[in-house]
């Protein structure tokens with residue numbers, strides 16, 4: 126992707142949404158807008174998409190994630206789990222622990238619609254993934270799900286701003302608004318001055334913060350993390366986790382994090398253990 130171009134009109138739209146009482150620059154831009162300048166080139170709708178907080182009322186009463194009686198067998202016939210039930214509400218962070226090979230990553234992939242259970246149901250923000258075709262699942266991931274992996278997957282040939290902007294760029298043509306949202310999210314993870322840097326310039330902890338900014342930039346309803354602190358030293362992991370938990374709670378999202386780490390368990394609202402019989406309450410002190 127080439128650099129995201131600045132666009133005066135788009136910047137005006139952005140400022141108008143963020144700051145209704147703009148300065149003289151906004152007044153001039155407003156005149157141009159009234160005169161119809163540039164209007165056809167802009168696709169405004171996605172700028173309003175982050176107002177996913179409009180779902181807040183709904184999210185308070187309904188779980189963001191509902192899993193019912195899920196079962197999964199992998200090729201070769203081994204049953205990983207069955208009878209798995211889970212509900213996660215807005216602002217709630219659930220950690221999933223379990224033995225290596227118990228199926229934690231497979232479970233996350235099913236939640237993201239990247240894999241299928243043998244039976245059972247997964248409902249994300251009111252949408253049953255089982256009823257969606259590939260296109261519908263992709264759309265669900267783009268608009269409703271943020272995924273943080275152990276390996277950061279920050280693309281080295283894009284700036285950090287462009288990396289964070291990717292989920293928005295997939296659904297919007299409004300480059301300036303996208304760039305502003307990416308910068309705001311980078312600022313939220315303490316990297317507001319690094320938007321023009323590249324991955325090679327950052328430490329592991331900083332890269333993971335970029336990955337979190339990217340996972341949250343489109344204000345997903347459901348945040349999934351697969352060992353998101355696995356590559357970090359304990360102190361950095363703690364800082365990243367606090368950031369993650371804050372973003373989940375303030376952003377009104379639900380989160381499921383697969384981990385072997387005690388520090389993840391420490392910030393979670395619930396710690397559940399995955400076994401062949403599904404998820405069960407774990408000892409928080411483990």
Ligand SMILES: Nc1ncnc2c1ncn2[C@@H]1O[C@H](COP(=O)(O)OP(=O)(O)OP(=O)(O)O)[C@@H](O)[C@H]1O
Pocket residue numbers: 199200201205223224225226227228229230231232
């Ligand atoms: N497509 C597949 N074909 C065959 N076996 C698979 C497939 N996908 C997963 N498995 C097996 O299912 C088991 C669960 O894998 P998974 O990665 O979900 O476990 P995990 O709990 O995340 O493990 P870890 O904690 O070590 O990362 C493993 O034994 C894995 O080899």
